[in-house]
Amino acid sequence: MADEQELAQSQRRHWQDTYAAHPGMYGEKPSEPAVHAASAFSAAGAENVLELGAGHGRDALYFAREGFTVQATDFSPVGLEQLRDAAHSQGIDQRVTTAVHDVREPLPLPDASVDAVFAHMLLCMALSTKDIHALVGEVRRLLRPGGVFLYTVRHTGDAHYGAGTAHGDDIFEHGGFAVHFFPRELVDALADGWILQEVHAFEEGELPRRLWRVTQTLPR
Template sequence: MNADGWDERYAATALLWSAGPNRTVVDEVEGLSPGAALDLGAGEGRNALWLAEQGWTVTAVDFSAVGLDKARAAAERRGVTLETVVADVTAYRPRRAYELVLLAYLQLPWEQLAGVLATAAAAVAPGGVFLLVAHDAKNLSEGVGGPPDPAVLQTPEQVAAALTGLRVERAERIRRPVEVDGETRYAIDTLVRASAPAG
């Protein structure tokens, strides 16, 4: 889906996704000392807003101006500051390094995602952390929800192998509880966490 399509989706509802951050992002980030964070594919800002509330200086990048408008409005209501950048993450090039680079459910075909991963890995500051959470390829057969197109689903091994220059700390599939018709079912996610060598 292109930027116009996402603008329409975000404009059609108060919040397309949850207002709260992704639970896995919270679990992986809570122990880190706040610094500068880059959220690639930030959408309506659910994770970027939470990071800002934890003391991070956040740059949120997305090609949907409508999504980022909603993120800025939420930031104002919540008393935090976000830098927002309307840009296609496949072409975006950060101008600085970050202590945290986050990709949360950025579901792209591999030929596009590989380039974004290279950009993201290069943007991690010495001693900083790269974190990706995404719908896993096995979610189609073993999980619930998520995109039905296998071309935009990843595996932990695939993502980890693309992170040139980073030390991979975790590359695994995780089960995420999802409420479906009043019962708990599980989505299968890819989780990859890596760090850049300290300078």
């Protein structure tokens, strides 16, 4: 437990320092998973979106520009400050709210209060398998029946799996960033009680990173 808390604290500091040193580090263009998610959320009739691990907000801002009301959370106040500034400059700040939140803690939202949840590479951060299951349980609690949960994770076929510093539980730290690489069994376990609609393999960025885009829906 102490090792997990120490890793969590070091990762929080690392992300804070990274966002401070590299404002808007991922650019303004939305990720491809966010573009896909906006289409999926619209098809499901969603009006409001919760993004977990929003960072400096490229995807949250995209959702807002697409007409969704967006709640963006991250454990980095620096990243969220950049998000709010960008929302104001784009004239969409009325559609975006932010909250500093560590996903190891319960989400401060009522039951069945959200239409859709998006998390791009948040679940594969330095979270234990137990933490990940608890988080997906929280997502299930706050989604309305028929709500959509779309997330992406790096998986065990990624080039960095097994490289760098091992922290156990399929977590490896490389270049200062700790990643929980997902085996397919974990994806299936997290979909228990859901309707698993898609597990789509894709690549992103340098190396390239190898990920799954997972879409699952809460039964009505």
